[in-house]
Amino acid sequence: MKFETLPGFRSFYPEQCSVRNYIFDGWRRAAKHFHFLEYDTPTLEPLELYKEKSGEEIVSQLFNFVDKGEREVALRPEVTPSLARLAGVKAKSLKRPVKWFNIGEQFRYERPQKGRLRSFYQFNVDILGEPGVAADAELVACLVHCLQGFGLGQSDFKVRLSDRHLWVLFLEHWGLADSDQASALSVLDRLHRMDSEQLIKALRPYFKESSERFIDQLNQLLSVKDIDDLVQYFSSLSLSDEIADRIETRLKDWTSFISLMQSLGVSESIQIDFSIVRGLAYYTGFVFEAFEASGEGRALAGGGRYDDLIERLTGNTMEAVGFAMGDVTLLDLLESKALLPDFHSKPDLMLFFTDESARSKALSDAHYLRSRDWSIDYPLKLQSFSKQFKIANQKRLSLALVYGSEELERGQVLLKNFKTGEEMRIERNPEGIHERLKVVLSKISSDESSLHKPFKD
Amino acid sequence: MKFETLPGFRSFYPEQCSVRNYIFDGWRRAAKHFHFLEYDTPTLEPLELYKEKSGEEIVSQLFNFVDKGEREVALRPEVTPSLARLAGVKAKSLKRPVKWFNIGEQFRYERPQKGRLRSFYQFNVDILGEPGVAADAELVACLVHCLQGFGLGQSDFKVRLSDRHLWVLFLEHWGLADSDQASALSVLDRLHRMDSEQLIKALRPYFKESSERFIDQLNQLLSVKDIDDLVQYFSSLSLSDEIADRIETRLKDWTSFISLMQSLGVSESIQIDFSIVRGLAYYTGFVFEAFEASGEGRALAGGGRYDDLIERLTGNTMEAVGFAMGDVTLLDLLESKALLPDFHSKPDLMLFFTDESARSKALSDAHYLRSRDWSIDYPLKLQSFSKQFKIANQKRLSLALVYGSEELERGQVLLKNFKTGEEMRIERNPEGIHERLKVVLSKISSDESSLHKPFKD
The missing domain is CATH 3.30.930.10 (Bira Bifunctional Protein; Domain 2)
Known part of the structure; x- marks a missing residue:
């Protein structure tokens, strides 16, 4: 070098x-x-x-x-x-x-x-x-x-x-x-x-x-x-x-x-x-x-x-x-003294999709959700869902929104919670997704912050 | 220079x-x-x-x-x-x-x-x-x-x-x-x-x-x-x-x-x-x-x-x-474009007192409240309440806790809200003051943030 x-x-x-x-x-x-x-x-x-x-x-x-x-x-x-x-x-x-x-x-x-x-x-x-x-x-x-x-x-x-x-x-x-x-x-x-x-x-x-x-x-x-x-x-x-x-x-x-x-x-x-x-x-x-x-x-x-x-x-x-x-x-x-927290950084939510048409919908939702103060990421390359779930795992992701073709046909998306393994079909409506995120992420973050060290006297 | x-x-x-x-x-x-x-x-x-x-x-x-x-x-x-x-x-x-x-x-x-x-x-x-x-x-x-x-x-x-x-x-x-x-x-x-x-x-x-x-x-x-x-x-x-x-x-x-x-x-x-x-x-x-x-x-x-x-x-x-x-x-x-907010900075709460004994109580409360994430200030010199209220005015302060001798005798302090003019006698109990601040300051800050500019598209 x-x-x-x-x-x-x-x-x-x-x-x-x-x-x-x-x-x-x-x-x-x-x-x-x-x-x-x-x-x-x-x-x-x-x-x-x-x-x-x-x-x-x-x-x-x-x-x-x-x-x-x-x-x-x-x-x-x-x-x-x-x-x-x-x-x-x-x-x-x-x-x-x-x-x-x-x-x-x-x-x-x-x-x-x-x-x-x-x-x-x-x-x-x-x-x-x-x-x-x-x-x-x-x-x-x-x-x-x-x-x-x-x-x-x-x-x-x-x-x-x-x-x-x-x-x-x-x-x-x-x-x-x-x-x-x-x-x-x-x-x-x-x-x-x-x-x-x-x-x-x-x-x-x-x-x-x-x-x-x-x-x-x-x-x-x-x-x-x-x-x-x-x-x-x-x-x-x-x-x-x-x-x-x-x-x-x-x-x-x-x-x-x-x-x-x-x-x-x-x-x-x-x-x-x-x-x-x-x-x-x-x-x-x-x-x-x-x-x-x-x-x-x-x-x-x-x-x-x-x-x-x-x-x-x-x-x-x-x-x-x-x-x-x-x-x-x-x-x-x-x-x-082991007093430094874990600095692993991850987005609030990743958006997963496998084709152009789903990507277009996901990016439009990303635009809305980012303006509502969420940290949103998505893969820059089109790739298979299994590859994307591997990324989620590497990133120790909590939440993803999956834009599968079946769900999209019904006007829905799949909300995957990697912490609990839960999956939930929800309406693909940006405002509704925002409200749902508030509930789910406040639950996840309160679970995680219970590990946080208190102010020591 | x-x-x-x-x-x-x-x-x-x-x-x-x-x-x-x-x-x-x-x-x-x-x-x-x-x-x-x-x-x-x-x-x-x-x-x-x-x-x-x-x-x-x-x-x-x-x-x-x-x-x-x-x-x-x-x-x-x-x-x-x-x-x-x-x-x-x-x-x-x-x-x-x-x-x-x-x-x-x-x-x-x-x-x-x-x-x-x-x-x-x-x-x-x-x-x-x-x-x-x-x-x-x-x-x-x-x-x-x-x-x-x-x-x-x-x-x-x-x-x-x-x-x-x-x-x-x-x-x-x-x-x-x-x-x-x-x-x-x-x-x-x-x-x-x-x-x-x-x-x-x-x-x-x-x-x-x-x-x-x-x-x-x-x-x-x-x-x-x-x-x-x-x-x-x-x-x-x-x-x-x-x-x-x-x-x-x-x-x-x-x-x-x-x-x-x-x-x-x-x-x-x-x-x-x-x-x-x-x-x-x-x-x-x-x-x-x-x-x-x-x-x-x-x-x-x-x-x-x-x-x-x-x-x-x-x-x-x-x-x-x-x-x-x-x-x-x-x-x-x-x-x-007049898009910079007002950057006036003030503490969440000031503590006012006029003598050593009240100061000692106030500083002890300051210690507790700061550890609960409040921004607390108090005058470094002993001075009259009227002088202190003038400071509050200059600082465009929202809230002060007044350690008056009458209140202290009853184990109380006076919470003054400069935004509304309200005064309230409350128990001088740090935990209780903390809870009270949460209520009063969230009210004040929601009133103030309603003036905040939204995200513009």
Whole structure:
């Protein structure tokens, strides 16, 4: 084969496309339940937009090029910078809170590997223009609800919760200047990937001879599991009055946040985990990541509050909190838990005939029935009924209408139900066939949907 | 604003995104009625794939570049070459006929103008592996059905039908060698854009001193309006026996094709029009284009049979017929005919409250009702009921549940119907609220959908 698909890109044959659309439908359904509105942004954007958000080093991960009009452009690696532009431009006229979502393809030039492709889809959900924790709670609830909608339960995933704001206060307590906080946090973001020797070495520039003592306090913070622990932890530190006040204020936000999530029925899926820092420098408040609760524990989604980004990119102030969920690890997880339905597709009804004259009648009925919203198929070649029944069997068809010459002479057709084996002669009257289909197919589909998995809590 | 959208690309705010999704839904619905299955292909492909299909000159219209792995790549300008690869690779195992469709973004580096953007969406519908005219008829029927599904009628659009096969026989009759046919057809494809002097000049290389006589016969062919005209026209030419036989065989295909389209109820939308040549060299049989019937008469969709392409690209034989419809001119037409519905989006129900304790109850109900597939929203800030009713009004809300302290003391909530002005105290029991919503909202939505436009014939 000469023209292979590029590495890290996917072709979707109908079966894979059904799976992909099942994911999209689940995302859209969750967004609808929370009344987020869908938006979309260009697939190709000025390169500058991404450099401005993430710095020059992002370029190595982009599909970027110079277009025929000498513009530096890039395939979008994420939707947030474009969202910031859309919302920022209309910051003054948009009714707040803005609750928006996007489902779109993203492109990153990375080494393809399990769970990571060069092209993938992302579900982005954001609340803009609302600084209060009620927005954060609504978003985390939407994330949990979305995963539950795919049939995933508490044993399948957890949402780990942390707080850039408290992290910064903690670093201030340790005397770190503003300028050092971001880079220290990016060290802490890589905590899991370092042994204790590497960690000390990486932290030494910030904490000098106090590094060991810092790591002790750090380990206690990392062992915090609930809000009581958290309050307890900070009251055990000898804080300056000023920092103690600011931490107390922030802990009140925590209490509200946790209590809102309790009301929203999602607190059981939440774990406090301060090892979640989220590398991206632009987060300003609560941050969270959803992980597989077993297996390799891979990340399913991540997000948090980023109150400064829209102002930085557009000059207009607009607070923001959002999350992104990718399709690749989600799909792997649903597959491994056998949570993907059977995607076999069949028409509502096939029309069978063996000669021109019967075909002409069948096609005329097809025309009518399709306009009544039925999915109708028929063989494009004239062939024997026995061949056509074989096709019905291969397609796992439920229903066919047989245009036999005997029936047609009496103005009738034969309705064959392959599920029950029943056959029924009915008048060949399109309106009547339509009414009959409503009855028979609602019976068949209610039998089939009784196998459907319920929403799992 | 620093990072503007690139020329020819679109941002979709929620309202525009609803319009776009309305188009996608209409496309998907038509495909479902005809039982086409959705597939998708990579957005980025090897440049070679497009050069192989369309020749070196295509490159000037592409967004192409060299990626970080030194691969020559291009954003897809059309889906057909990728479809040919998908189907060709599995030519031996795919059950025929293959009825597939795609909805996808395409990219062309052209001068943006009315009806033409650098990024647009296309609905591609193809039947593969079936050489008979029944496939062509099914496709044209799907095209007509799709446009009718948007409320467009016979006065709004026409499908013009022509035949590359007959064109080639006609040119053979005029003694044109194989090698000259394609280039002569590409001249004829530009017929409309030339005056008679230009036309003679362009045809001279092929027909020499017979050019005037050719143009006379050409004009008669162009005036053919129905199948009887067509038969009549060819019987009036003095054809060689061999060509006469081949034309007779082809005219039998025409008769079947027209008769199948009659059965499928779409013949009223069809016009025979031999000025449709479709420039692309790869067509081999019937070709067709759907046009606006008024206004600027712009093309809405185009397609035809291309039996050789899959073999040329993949080495595996697979006949094919397909069409593509773009979103841009379709959208313009639907707008100009006022055929776009009102896309105002609102939740099924909003929950209103003024204090923490009521909020906690409301959020708990939101959790339950969302899991029962309702779209639920509530204010993220605590605010007065009068402010909240103002929001309800702005959102043109139908229903709200009011968590007033008096009602809550009695274990009740107030259901407000903004459409009728009715208020009703109901038990605050999530299951009961769910049942109540089913009744009230089905009433509201049946009232609203009685305004919905029917399928127009």
